[in-house]
Amino acid sequence: MPEAATSSISTPTFADITTVGVGGRIAAFVQPHDRVGLIEAVEGADSKGLPLCLIGGGSNLLASDQDFPGVVVRDTRQDISVPDEVAPPEGGVPVVHINATAGTNWDDLVSYCVRMHLIGLEGLSGIPGTVGASVVQNIGAYGQEVGRLVDSVEVWDRQNKVTAYLRASDLDFGYRTSLLKQTMYQAPAVPDARFFPTPRYVVLSVTLVLRHGSAARVDSAQLAKALGVQVGATLPLERIRQAVLTVRAGKGMLEDPYRYLTDWMGSCRRTSDLEEALEAVQGDLHGPRGERVLLDRHSCGSFFTNPIISREAANALPADAPRYPVEGSALVKTSAAWLIDHSGFHKGFSLEEGSAAALSDVHTLALTNRGGAGSDDMVVLARAIQKGVDSTFGIRLIPEPVTPGIDLAW
Ligand SMILES: Cc1cc2nc3c(=O)[nH]c(=O)nc-3n(C[C@H](O)[C@H](O)[C@H](O)COP(=O)(O)OP(=O)(O)OC[C@H]3O[C@@H](n4cnc5c(N)ncnc54)[C@H](O)[C@@H]3O)c2cc1C
Missing domain, CATH: 3.90.78.10 (UDP-N-acetylenolpyruvoylglucosamine reductase, C-terminal domain)
Structure with missing residues (x-):
């Protein structure tokens, strides 16, 4: 295995940094703190011909127990910004652009947008992982998909060694797929050795287009049922978010928030949002299924x-x-x-x-x-x-x- 590319004397295993808790030792683990550091870490591995795994929350990764002989890179940046606070109307609908760095926890972004009365992400509450990976597989739930809200994605192109902005129309979003994901595979489930397990385009940040407002339409029948309303009803964003979190908890589809109390995951969520997630899980743990709740997570x-x-x-x-x-x-x-x-x-x-x-x-x-x-x-x-x-x-x-x-x- 190559020498560790960090100053730390130990590296995590994939089991330490994935939600499924499976996977072997990692040769080198790098956690860049800024945009240039992220590009350098990726390019450093690529230029040496080392296998590269860009990891976010590790919630869509099942790694082998064998040693990973390359570099695992995790973006530690968790910045959310609003590039145009007073947005010009587009097609008559007032919109706002929200930018988040790739390492931002996805649900922290959703929680922020719901608090700021920005419509669009509430149905995607509670999906584990990061903003960077959200556009790789075009995350979706309850009739919503992130791809429909993307304005542009800032990437590092590992092939041409340049940064670029890809517009939503370039990204070929489909059901659990995108241009980014497609670069990893020759055919479904058949990896392309050049860009697996990390896409050709490494996401640096994502800009979404959301609408101002404190209430949204409920278009999913499953969600409408959980909320006790008809499909098409308009409800406060916070109420929709809470219903989504409750439905997800009932299906074991919330990740175990306790993982963020471990050494290797400790810095990956905003503290206030983590406290909210820990509080939410308490109800489940003391419910009828008790300890089994965590097993399923x-x-x-x-x-x-x-x-x-x-x-x-x-x-x-x-x-x-x-x-x-x-x-x-x-x-x-x-x-x-x-x-x-x-x-x-x-x-x-x-x-x-x-x-x-x-x-x-x-x-x-x-x-x-x-x-x-x-x-x-x-x-x-x-x-x-x-x-x-x-x-x-x-x-x-x-x-x-x-x-x-x-x-x-x-
Ligand atoms: C309990 C549970 C519930 C889930 N529910 C849903 C759901 O409802 N809907 C849904 O769509 N998914 C769901 N998922 C899957 C998962 O949450 C998403 O796929 C998520 O986007 C993965 O994010 P991550 O940061 O954990 O990615 P990781 O698992 O860390 O990485 C996944 C892939 O993305 C790549 N990647 C990571 N960061 C970047 C980056 N910055 N640039 C380029 N590539 C990158 C990795 O290299 C890897 O190929 C669920 C997972 C769990 C564990």
Whole structure:
């Protein structure tokens, strides 16, 4: 392994800095504090031909237990700014541009915008991770996606060795994908050796376009139900945020905030927002599921994306299989959770009694580390599910997390 590129005498393992808590030793760990330092750290690794893993919150990463022989870089900048406080009207709607550096915790940004009465992010409350990674996989939930709010993304282009601003129209946002993510793969789940596990374009900062206002429309049926209102109702942003956090907590889809009390994660969230997250989890811990709540939280969130299939393939599925039209195409999106469940892998499923790797008790799509799972445990479970769904429905599930050192292609 190369010499550590930091002054610190120790480096974390991937298990220390990922939500699923799995993964081996890292040769060098660098935490730049400014924009130039970030570019230098990336370029330093690239110029030496070392493997590079840009890491944010580690919430979409399942790394191998093998040593990672390269450099892991984590941007420590957490700056939110409002470049144009008095924004000119665009198409008659008053908008405001919000800029955040890549290392900013995503939910800290959402919380800030809700407090500042800026509409657009409230439905994306509680998604773990950072602003930089949010545009890589175009995070989404409850009918909202970050890509729809992006004005521009400032990047370091590792190939041409220049900084650039990519506009939303350049970024090819789609369901859990973007130009940035596409640069990492030759085909779905088949890594491109040049830019894996870090995209060609390293995100330095993201500028979003939001609207002023203290209330927003609820467009998601699931959210409307949780709020006890009709789809289309207008509610205060804070009420929507709280409902999203509650629904996510019930599905084990909030990350474990206690991870931010550890040495390696300690500086990655704003203190006031962390206190709020810790307080919120207390209710769950003292609820009926108690300690199991935390067991279900050590995951990468949804492990598989919802398959997008042809109309013929969709017609061949059982009548009760979910089918959603894909905007602008003849394709159909179905539900990975439904396929998994109907292939015999139910909530809480594990290959062996008491195994450290199991499906979440409350979410079919989350592969959880119940404590001490190794990458092989997670991979064996993931492959069993992929094979089971393929043999039942002839559909290949594509993993959502980035998997350094692990091959889940087939
Ligand atoms: C409990 C839970 C719930 C989740 N719920 C959702 C959900 O509802 N919707 C959803 O879309 N996702 C969800 N996710 C997935 C995850 O939160 C998102 O993918 C998130 O954007 C990952 O951010 P991160 O900073 O943790 O990325 P990481 O896991 O650190 O990295 C992921 C990838 O992004 C790259 N990356 C990181 N930072 C940068 C940068 N600055 N520039 C370029 N590349 C970068 C990494 O190299 C890697 O390839 C969930 C995850 C968990 C654990």
